[in-house]
Amino acid sequence: MNEMIKTKGILLSFDLDNTLINNREGIVNSFNYALKKYNIPTLERLEIEKMIGTPLNDMFKEVSDINPEVLSTAFREYYREKGIYQGSLLPGVEETLEGLKQKSFTLGIITSKKQELAVQITKILGIFKYFEYVIGESENVKSKLDPNLKKHLQTKYNEYDIVIIGDHPKDRALAENLNAPFIGVLTGNHSAEELRCGNTTKTLILKSVKELFPNLIYSLF
Numbered sequence: 001m002n003e004m005i006k007t008k009g010i011l012l013s014f015d016l017d018n019t020l021i022n023n024r025e026g027i028v029n030s031f032n033y034a035l036k037k038y039n040i041p042t043l044e045r046l047e048i049e050k051m052i053g054t055p056l057n058d059m060f061k062e063v064s065d066i067n068p069e070v071l072s073t074a075f076r077e078y079y080r081e082k083g084i085y086q087g088s089l090l091p092g093v094e095e096t097l098e099g100l101k102q103k104s105f106t107l108g109i110i111t112s113k114k115q116e117l118a119v120q121i122t123k124i125l126g127i128f129k130y131f132e133y134v135i136g137e138s139e140n141v142k143s144k145l146d147p148n149l150k151k152h153l154q155t156k157y158n159e160y161d162i163v164i165i166g167d168h169p170k171d172r173a174l175a176e177n178l179n180a181p182f183i184g185v186l187t188g189n190h191s192a193e194e195l196r197c198g199n200t201t202k203t204l205i206l207k208s209v210k211e212l213f214p215n216l217i218y219s220l221f
Helices: 003-007 024-037 046-050 056-063 068-080 093-102 115-124 147-156 169-178 192-196 212-218
Strands: 007-015 108-115 133-137 158-168 182-185 201-207
Touching: 003 158, 024 046, 024 068, 024 192, 056 068, 056 108, 068 115, 093 201, 108 115, 115 133, 147 169, 169 182, 169 192
Parallel strands: 007 108, 007 158, 108 133, 158 182, 182 201
Antiparallel strands: none
C-alpha cells in the first residue's frame, strides 16, 4: 500500500442498475407500458435489457420519433407505482457493502435514474444506509458526464481517491472523465472487451460486485 492510500480515503462510487440491483423486470414493464400508451409496438425483453444503463430519453430515441420526454413521463407513471417494487439486490451485494464499510471505505451511487427514484429504490431494498450519497439525474446533474457532477465530486471529495464501479461503458466513460480507476462488473449486458474498449484509465474487470475485495481496490493505486 503506498503513501497516498495511507493518507487519503477511498471513495467507491457504484452504478445502480445491473451493478447493485436487478431491476430488469420493472424497467422492461415500464418501457413497454410507455410504448403501449402511445400505440408504439412493444419490444422483446432482451431488446430493452440491452439498453439498460443508457439515459431513458436516449433509450426512447432509439425506438420512436415521438418526443422522448413524453415517453419517459409515461415510463415513470408505471415505474413509480409498480416498477420500483419489481427489483432485487444482486447476489452478495449487501454483504459486500457491509464488508467495505467495515474496512472504512466511503461508498456512493451515481446512476442515470432520476435521483428521487434512485433514493427510493435504495431505501426499499435496505441499502440506503451504506451510502454517503446517491446521485441521479436532477436539475443540477443531467448525465454521468455532466460538468456539474465532476465539479461536485472534485470539490466535496477532493480528499479521496475515487473508484468508479459499474456494468456499462458509460460508467467507464465517467471514470475516464474523473481520471479515476474503473472496476467493470459483468452482471449487465456488456462484455469485458466492451468495458475495456478504448479505456484510458486503470481498469479491473470482475464477474460481479461480490468479488470486490479491499486488496483488489488497493491494487488500482
